[in-house]
Amino acid sequence: MSPGVVDRLRALLRMTPRPGVEPAVPPAPEVRLDLAVAVPGALVRLVPAAAMLGAMLLAGPGPVGVTFGLGAAAAVTWWPGSPAAPVFLLLVALWVFSGPDLLAEPAAGGAETVRAALLVLAVHLVLRGAALAQHVGWRSLVEGRLLARIGRSVLAVQVVAQVMLLAVVWVRSGLGGPGPGQGWVRLVAVAAAVAVVVLLVPGGWLRRRPNVSAE
Amino acid sequence: MSAGAWEGRDEPWGLRPPSDGAAERARLEERARAPWAVGGLLAWSLAAGLLLLTLGGLGGRPDLALLGVPAVLGSLWGLWTRPRGEVWVDVERADGGTGGSGGLEARVRLTAPPGTEAVRLRVGRLSHGTTEALVDVPLTRVLGVSATSVRTGAQELFAVEHQGLGPGTYLTGPVGQMPAGRVVVLPRGRRMPGLPLPLRLRGLTGQHESRRPGDGGGLRDVHPFAPGDSPRRVDWRVTARRSPQLEELYVRRTVALAEAPVTLVVDSRDDVGPDVSTWSGLRPIRPDDATSLDLARQAAATIAEGYLGAGDRVGVEDLGVRRRALRPGAGRRQLDRIVHQLALLRPEGQPARRLRAPHLPAGSLVYLVSTFLDPEPAQLAQVWRRAGHRVIAVDVLPRLREQGLERRELLALRILRMDREDRLAELVAGGSELVRWAEPEEATRGLLQLARAHRRPGAGVGR
Numbered sequence: 001m002s003p004g005v006v007d008r009l010r011a012l013l014r015m016t017p018r019p020g021v022e023p024a025v026p027p028a029p030e031v032r033l034d035l036a037v038a039v040p041g042a043l044v045r046l047v048p049a050a051a052m053l054g055a056m057l058l059a060g061p062g063p064v065g066v067t068f069g070l071g072a073a074a075a076v077t078w079w080p081g082s083p084a085a086p087v088f089l090l091l092v093a094l095w096v097f098s099g100p101d102l103l104a105e106p107a108a109g110g111a112e113t114v115r116a117a118l119l120v121l122a123v124h125l126v127l128r129g130a131a132l133a134q135h136v137g138w139r140s141l142v143e144g145r146l147l148a149r150i151g152r153s154v155l156a157v158q159v160v161a162q163v164m165l166l167a168v169v170w171v172r173s174g175l176g177g178p179g180p181g182q183g184w185v186r187l188v189a190v191a192a193a194v195a196v197v198v199l200l201v202p203g204g205w206l207r208r209r210p211n212v213s214a215e
Numbered sequence: 216m217s218a219g220a221w222e223g224r225d226e227p228w229g230l231r232p233p234s235d236g237a238a239e240r241a242r243l244e245e246r247a248r249a250p251w252a253v254g255g256l257l258a259w260s261l262a263a264g265l266l267l268l269t270l271g272g273l274g275g276r277p278d279l280a281l282l283g284v285p286a287v288l289g290s291l292w293g294l295w296t297r298p299r300g301e302v303w304v305d306v307e308r309a310d311g312g313t314g315g316s317g318g319l320e321a322r323v324r325l326t327a328p329p330g331t332e333a334v335r336l337r338v339g340r341l342s343h344g345t346t347e348a349l350v351d352v353p354l355t356r357v358l359g360v361s362a363t364s365v366r367t368g369a370q371e372l373f374a375v376e377h378q379g380l381g382p383g384t385y386l387t388g389p390v391g392q393m394p395a396g397r398v399v400v401l402p403r404g405r406r407m408p409g410l411p412l413p414l415r416l417r418g419l420t421g422q423h424e425s426r427r428p429g430d431g432g433g434l435r436d437v438h439p440f441a442p443g444d445s446p447r448r449v450d451w452r453v454t455a456r457r458s459p460q461l462e463e464l465y466v467r468r469t470v471a472l473a474e475a476p477v478t479l480v481v482d483s484r485d486d487v488g489p490d491v492s493t494w495s496g497l498r499p500i501r502p503d504d505a506t507s508l509d510l511a512r513q514a515a516a517t518i519a520e521g522y523l524g525a526g527d528r529v530g531v532e533d534l535g536v537r538r539r540a541l542r543p544g545a546g547r548r549q550l551d552r553i554v555h556q557l558a559l560l561r562p563e564g565q566p567a568r569r570l571r572a573p574h575l576p577a578g579s580l581v582y583l584v585s586t587f588l589d590p591e592p593a594q595l596a597q598v599w600r601r602a603g604h605r606v607i608a609v610d611v612l613p614r615l616r617e618q619g620l621e622r623r624e625l626l627a628l629r630i631l632r633m634d635r636e637d638r639l640a641e642l643v644a645g646g647s648e649l650v651r652w653a654e655p656e657e658a659t660r661g662l663l664q665l666a667r668a669h670r671r672p673g674a675g676v677g678r
Binding site for chain 2: 028029030031032033034035038041081083085086087089090092093096097101102103116119120123124127128130131132134135136137139140141142143145146149150153157158160161164165168172190192194196
């Protein structure tokens with residue numbers, strides 16, 4: 001990496017210039033906000049891509065999958081407001097679906113269960129990271145207190161998701177693993193999903209609206 | 216809107232132009248009631264999460280379904296706790312208007328509706344650019360903002376654009392803008408160890424000893440008692456030595472005190488910075504560069520503070536705008552008036568050429584504070600000098616930077632410098648004295664030399 005690129009990166013991350021390369025005319029002063037701890041926006045913009053790489057390592061896709069995954073990582077870095085993060089979630093789901101059930105072994109408690117738990121965490125970080133990064137410029141600042149607050153809300157959702165994961169493991173271990181005669185479990189899950197959609201999604205989203213432009 | 220699209224842009228975040236009265240009020244009320252907008256990312260995440268839940272359920276793959284759980288929970292949490300109303304921002308100056316502290320400080324008061332996860336702020340000044348930040352606002356918060364600046368006078372404070380972000384930062388509130396308020400940064404004078412006096416002192420009060428006999432000053436001479444002398448002034452020792460038989464009494468005579476009339480003539484027609492490439496006005500002057508008018512304000516405030524502290528009378532004349540003249544006066548309030556007057560100085564269009572020099576009080580010490588980039592101030596100095604005033608020219612052109620100038624610009628600058636140096640040399644040859652203010656030590660030394668090399672202090676007083 002050339003020294004010029006290094007210097008630009010250091011400036012982007014708001015680091016002090018390397019010794020001996022200070023500019024002849026110092027940069028013009030900026031407006032300062034009194035933030036106790038602030039993280040450079042460039043770092044925050046890289047969080048979803050880093051989480052994506054982690055998810056790819058856990059999911060272990062093939063070369064084509066890796067290519068798509070890297071493309072999604074690049075897209076979410078440059079356009080965090082784009083649907084790249086949800087699309088990546090579907091990609092991960094596709095990779096998981098193409099492999100064996102990660103929670104198949106009821107008595108597992110082992111590597112596959114941990115992998116599944118980490119995948120749930122990684123895709124969550126991708127989504128939340130993208131949602132945050134879409135409001136952060138490369139040269140802006142993100143307050144540390146805010147990151148801690150977002151971290152707490154991520155933790156709350158993760159607690160629910162991981163408890164559900166453990167519940168699945170527990171239920172399956174109680175039923176003796178997946179097998180025939182457990183169709184009712186799927187039925188209950190689908191019914192629950194439909195109930196969630198009907199009850200929780202705002203009604204306006206599900207109703208057809210008159211075409212205003214046609215009037 | 217993606218953050219990348221905002222990079223390097225200073226326009227407001229999609230604000231509508233202000234409308235009038237009732238319509239504006241109705242719009243504000245509507246905005247205060249309106250729920251925050253749902254971002255596209257939330258809809259995509261919710262859809263993807265629900266899809267995974269359904270597929271996982273149908274396919275009997277709980278691992279698949281669990282991947283969608285955080286997306287669904289996070290999105291639904293955002294929808295449930297959707298805030299209403301808008302973020303309110305107020306900006307107030309924090310440094311009490313004293314100025315001269317090396318920068319501007321302000322407090323940004325933020326009030327956000329319940330459910331707000333973060334507030335996106337863009338704080339900017341014309342000369343400093345903008346700084347963006349995502350900050351945590353637990354309902355209310357006061358945030359300090361500062362900017363380094365050596366500029367004085369009327370200027371804008373901070374403009375703030377803001378937008379609330381809902382839970383999960385999936386939702387966005389209405390964009391608001393707080394335009395920059397105007398503030399006046401007062402110039403702060405420096406301490407001067409000594410200041411020169413005019414050729415003639417005036418009046419019977421003050422801090423300076425004149426040559427006129429009177430009260431208040433030091434010993435002038437010992438003189439035989441004459442009608443009108445107070446018996447209390449009789450010096451009995453001298454009388455006993457010189458006239459043992461008391462044929463004649465001797466009195467100690469003291470000199471009277473007087474004040475120095477000082478007029479500050481400030482040339483507000485130019486406001487140029489050290490970077491010559493900004494002189495065209497197309498590029499902003501760096502906020503850490505003091506312009507000629509900043510130096511002029513500082514010089515005039517320093518001089519006024521010094522003389523008014525010694526009880527002298529100081530007035531101000533503006534070469535740029537005639538209505539800004541301040542009549543000579545003394546005391547602390549006069550200093551406040553002068554400092555405020557100096558802070559309001561600024562170039563105003565093309566000033567009309569003066570046919571006659573401003574009329575100054577007789578015997579004034581004239582401080583002509585100018586860049587001397589044109590001949591008018593030097594000509595006025597010659598007129599005042601011929602009228603008997605002591606004239607001190609204070610050169611406030613900053614030390615110029617030549618980096619980045621093109622060859623023809625360098626040539627133009629060289630010609631301008633030669634012209635200016637000739638003008639200053641003529642000024643000195645005509646009897647005026649010169650002090651360069653760009654370097655603080657040099658200015659202090661120059662004024663001190665003028666104060667010590669005083670030309671017959673109080674000459675002419677009492678004749």
